[in-house]
Amino acid sequence: MIADEQDRTVARLRHELGAMDVHAHVDQVDRMLRRVHTRRREQRQHTVQIVAALAVVLIAVAGAFVVSWRQAEPDLATPAAPVVEWPMRGNLVGDMALHERAEALWRGAGENGPTGPVRTIYAGKRVDRSASMVVIAMVAPMDGGRSRVAFVTSAVSIHGVADETKLFLRAVTTAEPGQRAIGFIAAKPASGDEELRGGGAVGFTLATPGATAIKFRSSTYDMEFEEEQPIEPDGVVWLVGQTGMAAWNSTVQVAALAPIAVRLAPALTDPDVESVTLTTVGQTTKAIGDVRPGDLIVTAEGLVGVAGADGTVDTGLTGLSSIGTVQIARSSIPGNLVERAGVLTFEATGPGELHPGNRVVLANGDLVINLGRLGQDRLAVERLVDPNTVTTAMRVRQR
Amino acid sequence: MREDLDFDGFVRERYDQLLRYAVMLTGRRWDAEEVLQEALVRCLKRWRKVPADNAVAYARKAIYHEFLRSAKRKPLVTLDEIAGQLDLEDFAGAVVAREHVLAVLQILPPRQRAAVVARFWLDLTEAQTAVELGCSVGTVKSLTSRGLAKVRETWKAGAVEHATVVTSPGRRWA
Incomplete structure (x- = not known):
């Protein structure tokens, strides 16, 4: 290329590249940040799942030597016990004052409150950088083998502070006979909740004793989302999902002979779902x-x-x-x-x-x-x- | 937590600049936003290790590598194809679509394109461009020279043909 032609090309390139302007509205930047944080959360969860899966494989291989004579996986073959008979689980099960406060809150909830005896089946605290919360799950038997279920929780904290002294009724629902999981999703922050970084929904699932994994599925607004999540030793899967994830677009399945999708309860601050x-x-x-x-x-x-x-x-x-x-x-x-x-x-x-x-x-x-x-x-x-x-x-x- | 806040602040402050770089590489805002999103996810993953005084260069590198990854999945396009996808209303002093700098850049192979953008928009020296693209100075010289030659040929041909491509009025970049 002749030198002055090259100079003219360079000059034109500099001029036109410099004149090109691209702007983004602040909303577009916010949306991008939300997507970036969501993708990062998903990557972290994925990593945890791989590690958990490897651990499960190791345990399974080791266990196979011990129980290789067994023909069936008990979790798949055993029908789920009624929710009211589930054992009490969680790292706060010994805090009787906490149970009493939670029960009093539920009983004082008017039409959402229970009639008859109430039993706590879970009391635990999750402390995590993305969302910390205390959850107390209680059940009250109803007619026909069904159970009324309530979730009393603390406010959601993104600073690792789950304050069990300030509780409120987060969600109520009805569990059907044989239901293998209960839970809720709060699609938007309640009063006192701190909004997740980048926005998003929080949820909680408690599975029938002995279950090892749930499949969480959501058709929320910008992606098909389906993934298997390991259940923690106390029976819980904490859900921290992207904005839009809600009770009306999400389900969980627990491994069973005939997997049945379980509906999660909406928070009382979200639209009512039945x-x-x-x-x-x-x-x-x-x-x-x-x-x-x-x-x-x-x-x-x-x-x-x-x-x-x-x-x-x-x-x-x-x-x-x-x-x-x-x-x-x-x-x-x-x-x-x-x-x-x-x-x-x-x-x-x-x-x-x-x-x-x-x-x-x-x-x-x-x-x-x-x-x-x-x-x-x-x-x-x-x-x-x-x-x-x-x-x-x-x-x-x-x- | 702090690093998340710092990361968000950094993105808010530099978003237009990073997006513009991604647009120059990909040629389309839609593709640029995809590349930028994946690059920012990578930045967030290592944010604690990113030197505060070099965060923009780090983000640019992430964009460049993400762009190369995405470019592998996409065939090179012809000038007419890319010209038809431009909306000239967004750019001051726009020329006809086939001669628009974005259209012309798109006919360059990805590494040539990145070298040209680094040298003549970012105004980096050959040595700095070599660091930016992770190659030798000699490679930068070669990529830039071949890229410039193609750009010059395209503009020269355009000046002879006086070709004008009308773009779809419905397409918007913002």
Whole structure:
């Protein structure tokens, strides 16, 4: 290259590179930071799981010499004991004053409180850099082998301080007969909770005695998330997940002959979630259970429909604007779902670039529920839940 | 905890600068954000060991290595392909898409592109560029020379053809 031509090229390069400007809005930086912290948390968890898995393999190999004559894995074959019969576990089981305070709190919780005897099945403290908390899990027997379950906790701390002197009722739920795990997810901080670094949800799962691992699954807004997590010796798996993880989009499974997804309770500060049964006759889908008009009927994968009179579920996705904002999950590009020549289509009403595979969600404050996914043409929307195939679901109601 | 706070503060302060570097390497903001995210995760992993006075260079290196990793998965594109993906409204004094500096950079192989950006945007010396890219000074000279030659040829050809590519008005970078 001739020297002056090279000089001109260099000068033009310097000029044009210097003139190029790229700016990010502060929200975009915040979103990036949240994603970075979430990815890092996931990497840490993954590392812990690998170490735990190696330990399990070593123990299993060693144990095989001792128990090689045994034909079946007891955990897989043994039906789960009723929740009310689970042993008391946790590193605070000896603190009777703590149990009494927790029980008094639950009993004073009005319609969320128990009737009859109450038993503590877990009392423990987790101290960790990401989230520290005290949890007391209590059960009260109900009719039909079911149990009322309450989780009294301290506030969440990100500074390693779980103050067991300041407790409150975090969540209540009902455990079905044979249920192999109980737990809750707090999708957003309650009053007094410190927000996780980079945002996110906290949760707690207590598994049936003898179980060794749970499979936690969430369809939260920007990723399919499914991973097996080892259960700690006291029966617990603490959950620290990304923003958006919530009771209405997450389940756990404990290894069993027929794994059944267990619903986690929402925190009392999150929208209310209860199980419902769906029946479809002809073109009509009905939700059976504690259902009111306006309730959202969902599975952990996404929206089934909106409950109307008599539990009838409107399974159409084109009239949701009165309930929340239809938008792309990650980029928050707003839009509408419309039928175009019989095809469910996303019409953007705001700026932004759509990509095949983008998830379309219904957002109402912290409540974000999957609707579908953009196809290759970036317009047609593939629905994530087929209402005709769902028989058990959840109803979600803003409190 | 402190290091997390420091890390967040660093990212907030330097985000535009790091993103711009990633855009120059990848050519598209969408790809740049992906590369930047993975690079920042790597930085966060070793944040305690990152010297405070050299954090930007450390982050740039992480971006460069992440860019090389991502580039292995993507074929080189033609000038017309990359030009069609640009939105010129974002850049002051933009020329036609095929001659835009981002489009021209995209036809260079990844290491040549990084060398050109390091020398003529970051204004690093050949020795500093060698440290930045983890190669010898001789390699930097060779990469820069070949990169410059390709850029010059492309611009020269563009000036002859007066080619104009109209980009999609719907595409936005921000």
